[in-house]
Amino acid sequence: MKVNLSQLLFTALTLLIFTQICAAAEMPAVTNDYYIQQEKLPVPEWLRCPLMYCRDGVLGKKHGWCTKLVEQVAENNGNLLRASVMWGGRAHYQSKVAPHTPGLKDVDNLKEAVETGDRLGVKILTYINPNCFFKDHPLFETCALHKSDGSIVKNGGYGKKDAVYVCPNNPAYRKFYKDVLTEIFTNYGAAGLYVDGLTPHVCFCEHCQAKYREMFGEDIPKKFEKLSQFCVLWEMSNEPKLVGDPADPDSKKYTAFLYKSLCEITELFTNTVKKANPEAVVVYHSWPKPDIIDLYSGTLSEIYIRKPWIHTLWKDGELASYASVFGMPIFQNVYLQHKTDAEARHKMYDALANGVFPDCWSWRGMKTVFGFIKDNAQYYDYATTEPVASIALVRGIHNDSAQKKIDLKTGFSLKKGHKNFLRIQERDPHGKIDLFCFRRDAKMPQDSEFKDINSGSSDNIIFVAAEDFVDNLSRVKIRDTKWIRKEEKDTLTGKCVYSTGHANAINKPISKLVYRLPRIKDSSDGWSLWVRVLMPNSGSDSFFWSLSTDAGRNWIPDKATQDSAVGWKINPKWMWLKATSLSAASPKRPRFLAPYAGMYSAILRSGLPVVTLHKGDFHKRLSNVNVLCLANEAWMNDEQIDAVRKFVAAGGGLIATHETSLYDSEANRRSDFGLADVFGVKLERMTDWANREIHITKKCNVTNGFNDSTKIPYDESSLIVKPTSAKVAANLYGKGFDEKGIPAIVTHTFGKGRVVYMPVRLDSIQCEKLNPQVEQLFANAVEWVSAGKIAARVKASAPVAISVSQQPGRRIIHLVNHNAPTIESYDKIEDIENVKVQTLLPAGQKPVSIKRLKDKSKINYTVDGDHIAIDVGKIGEYEAIAIELAPK
Numbered sequence: 001m002k003v004n005l006s007q008l009l010f011t012a013l014t015l016l017i018f019t020q021i022c023a024a025a026e027m028p029a030v031t032n033d034y035y036i037q038q039e040k041l042p043v044p045e046w047l048r049c050p051l052m053y054c055r056d057g058v059l060g061k062k063h064g065w066c067t068k069l070v071e072q073v074a075e076n077n078g079n080l081l082r083a084s085v086m087w088g089g090r091a092h093y094q095s096k097v098a099p100h101t102p103g104l105k106d107v108d109n110l111k112e113a114v115e116t117g118d119r120l121g122v123k124i125l126t127y128i129n130p131n132c133f134f135k136d137h138p139l140f141e142t143c144a145l146h147k148s149d150g151s152i153v154k155n156g157g158y159g160k161k162d163a164v165y166v167c168p169n170n171p172a173y174r175k176f177y178k179d180v181l182t183e184i185f186t187n188y189g190a191a192g193l194y195v196d197g198l199t200p201h202v203c204f205c206e207h208c209q210a211k212y213r214e215m216f217g218e219d220i221p222k223k224f225e226k227l228s229q230f231c232v233l234w235e236m237s238n239e240p241k242l243v244g245d246p247a248d249p250d251s252k253k254y255t256a257f258l259y260k261s262l263c264e265i266t267e268l269f270t271n272t273v274k275k276a277n278p279e280a281v282v283v284y285h286s287w288p289k290p291d292i293i294d295l296y297s298g299t300l301s302e303i304y305i306r307k308p309w310i311h312t313l314w315k316d317g318e319l320a321s322y323a324s325v326f327g328m329p330i331f332q333n334v335y336l337q338h339k340t341d342a343e344a345r346h347k348m349y350d351a352l353a354n355g356v357f358p359d360c361w362s363w364r365g366m367k368t369v370f371g372f373i374k375d376n377a378q379y380y381d382y383a384t385t386e387p388v389a390s391i392a393l394v395r396g397i398h399n400d401s402a403q404k405k406i407d408l409k410t411g412f413s414l415k416k417g418h419k420n421f422l423r424i425q426e427r428d429p430h431g432k433i434d435l436f437c438f439r440r441d442a443k444m445p446q447d448s449e450f451k452d453i454n455s456g457s458s459d460n461i462i463f464v465a466a467e468d469f470v471d472n473l474s475r476v477k478i479r480d481t482k483w484i485r486k487e488e489k490d491t492l493t494g495k496c497v498y499s500t501g502h503a504n505a506i507n508k509p510i511s512k513l514v515y516r517l518p519r520i521k522d523s524s525d526g527w528s529l530w531v532r533v534l535m536p537n538s539g540s541d542s543f544f545w546s547l548s549t550d551a552g553r554n555w556i557p558d559k560a561t562q563d564s565a566v567g568w569k570i571n572p573k574w575m576w577l578k579a580t581s582l583s584a585a586s587p588k589r590p591r592f593l594a595p596y597a598g599m600y601s602a603i604l605r606s607g608l609p610v611v612t613l614h615k616g617d618f619h620k621r622l623s624n625v626n627v628l629c630l631a632n633e634a635w636m637n638d639e640q641i642d643a644v645r646k647f648v649a650a651g652g653g654l655i656a657t658h659e660t661s662l663y664d665s666e667a668n669r670r671s672d673f674g675l676a677d678v679f680g681v682k683l684e685r686m687t688d689w690a691n692r693e694i695h696i697t698k699k700c701n702v703t704n705g706f707n708d709s710t711k712i713p714y715d716e717s718s719l720i721v722k723p724t725s726a727k728v729a730a731n732l733y734g735k736g737f738d739e740k741g742i743p744a745i746v747t748h749t750f751g752k753g754r755v756v757y758m759p760v761r762l763d764s765i766q767c768e769k770l771n772p773q774v775e776q777l778f779a780n781a782v783e784w785v786s787a788g789k790i791a792a793r794v795k796a797s798a799p800v801a802i803s804v805s806q807q808p809g810r811r812i813i814h815l816v817n818h819n820a821p822t823i824e825s826y827d828k829i830e831d832i833e834n835v836k837v838q839t840l841l842p843a844g845q846k847p848v849s850i851k852r853l854k855d856k857s858k859i860n861y862t863v864d865g866d867h868i869a870i871d872v873g874k875i876g877e878y879e880a881i882a883i884e885l886a887p888k
C-alpha cells in the first residue's frame, strides 16, 4: 500500500508517543489511511451485507445438534453463523492437533455446520478465543503468564477457576494456534475465522523479556506488575491506548512493546488462515489499529458499558455510530435488556441506521428485520455505502488515562520541603474544627487512621491538629472576631478551635490561623483536604481555607472565595468534610462522559443527524463535517486545537462546553482554554456546584423560542468566564454570584465560522434528566452554527432519530422511531403520524425518484433549490427513504 503525506502525518502525530521513544527500536510501519472511510477493504460478495447469528460456548455434544442450529439460522433469514469451535485451547470439533471438549465423543460440530450451511446458503464463521488455556491443557504450564519473580500466574482467566490467561509471545502458543488454524482452513470449508480476545498481557516470561530487551536494551520494569490484566485489552479502541502513567517514559516504551506483540500475533493469525485458504476472511473482535488494519476483514462492537448511560433507548445506535468509522464490515451484538421482540427489532434497526450490521444472539426480531434487509440488500451494501457526517460529536469510549489524571489532579499540589502552609479564615462563627487531613487518595479519612498513624503523617496522608496553628503567623484576635482553643469531648485530638466572628462581607474575613505542614518528601499533586468538624446549624457551617507552597508568600486562592469554603453541611455530630478544591469536578455525574451522552441525546431527540467521532483522530475527519460538538473535551493536544481553530475559521460550526481544551494531552492545565480565542472568552475560575438557575439574557438565534421569564434549573458546577469578544445569551444565577450572574451560554463568530460555547454543564444534566428546554437550546445552537448546512432534519410529534447515508447516485435517510420509554421495558413502539423530513442534497444533484423502503406507500415531496421537503406521513418502528439522484 502506498504511503502518502497524510499517512505520514498520522504516524508522526497520533503515534507520537511511539515514534519518540522507538528511534532505536524496530517499529511496525504505519501504512494505513484507515480513518478515511472511502478507502474500503475489499471483501467477498457474501460479506457485503451479512446477516449473522451468534452462538458461543460449547456447541452440541450430539449428532444433528449443529445441523438443527444452522437450519434455524436459515429459517430466520440469517446467512451467516458465528459458531464457537475453540475456547481455552479445547476444540469443539474433531481436531487432530488440539484436545477435545470433554464429552464431545465423535461429534464434529464444524463438519456438520459447514455441510448444512452449504445446503442452505449459510456461511460459517468459526469463533475461537485464544486468550486462555484450561488448566488441563498440555501447554498450560509452558504458556502461562509469568510474574517478575519467575513464578506463573495461576488465577482464573475471564474469572474461570479452571482457565488461565496465556502469553502470545510464547513460541509454543504460536505453534499451537498455527496448527489449529491450518487444520480448520485446510480440512473444513469454513468461510472465515472470528478471533476474540487476542491480546498480549502483563507478563515477565523469558520470551516477553527477550523481546523487550531486543527493543529497548533493558528488562521490563517490575512496576508494571501491579497493572490489571485487562489494562492491555484494547478492545473498542482504534489505537493502542497508553498503559500506565502518561508522564512516565517507561509507560510509552511498555505500550510500544505490547503493541508490537499484538501486531505480530495478529499477523500470524491472518497469514496462517490465508495460507490455508486465500478466500477465507478473518474478523477480529478488537477494533483495528493503524498497523494491522490490512489484516482484518471485519470487526465487531458490543455494549457492556453502563456508565454514564441512564436513558438506554438510543444506546445501540450511538455505539453503532461510534463503531462505523472503519473501512470494513462491522457487526454489532444485539444484547437484549428487556427481552422483548420490539426491543430486539428496535436495536437492530438502530444499528443498521447507523452503518453497522446487527448480529443476533436470540431469535427475537431476527426473521422480520433480516427479511427486510435481505429484500433491500443494495441499500445497506457495505462496499458502496458511506455515512454522512454532517454533525459530529467527539468521544472516547471510557475515561482515558489523561482524563483520569485530570480528575486526580483536581486536588492541589504540595511542594517538596517544609514551605507548605495551610491558612484558615472565619466565615461563620462557632463551627468547631478538630483535625485536618491531607491525603493523596480519594478516600474519606477514618477516625481510626489518626490513631494508627502515630506521628500524625505518612507519605500520602498528613494529619494536622486544629489547635497546632503557628501563633506568630496567625491573627487570632481582631475586633470582635477571635479564634478560641478549647478542650472538647469527642474530638480525636482532645481540643477544637472555633471562631467567634463572622466574615463581614462574603469574601472578607479578617482573622487567620496558619499551620505549617510537616516536611514533604517529594513534590506531588492530587492532594485533597479533609476536615473533622462539628457544624451544628446553618449559622455555623462554613470557613475558608487557602494554601501556600512558599511559606506564606503567596496563597492559593489569594482571596477567600466559595471555591475555598468548607462546609454547608449541618451535622450535630463530628464528621469528616472534604474541602472543595479549585475544581470543576462534578460531584453528581461523571465528569467527562455524562456531558457527551447528554449532548448526544439532546441532538438526536431534536431530530438532527449526529455521528460520533473518536477522540484520538477526530481532527483528521473534519473534511465532511458542518458542525463539530465538543462535550467537555477537557484535554486536547495542540494539533487538535489547531485543527479545530482552522475548521471554524474556514466556516465550520462549533459547539463546545465546560472545560473543553483547558488541559493538554498530559493532563497539565493550560493558563486559559486552548480555544479561548475561538470561544471569545477568558477563563476566570471554577465554581462549586449548587442548585441555581439559568435565565435567558438575550434574544438571538440560540435562544429562539425562549423569553425573559425562561428559567432552567441547574444543579452542576460551572466555569466563570469573561467574554472578550463573545456575546452572552444566557446567565447562571444563584448562590455565590451577584445579581448579574455569570455567563452560561455565549455566542461568537471566529473567521467564517460560528461558535456556541457553554461554560455550564447542561449536557451533563441532560444525561440524567431529559429536558425539552435543554434539547431546544442545543438544537438552536446546532442550527445557528451550521449556517444552514445540515444534511437533514426531521420534524415529528415524538422523538425520531435521523441518520443519513450515501451511495453513488443515491442518498438514504434512516428514521428510527424512539416513541417508547427511554429507561423502562417496552413491548411496542408507538407509530408516529405526520413525520416531515428535510434534506439538503449534495451540490449539483437533483432527485429523480424518492421511495420508502419499508412501507411502500407513495411519498410526496417538494424541491426548493438544493433542499427537498418530504412529507413522510406515518412511520412504524423504522423507515428508510431512498432518494435516487442525478446531475442537474
Ligand SMILES: [Zn+2]
Pocket (backbone or CB within 6 Å): 145, 146, 167, 168, 169, 170, 203, 204, 205, 206, 207, 208, 209
Ligand atoms: Zn510472556
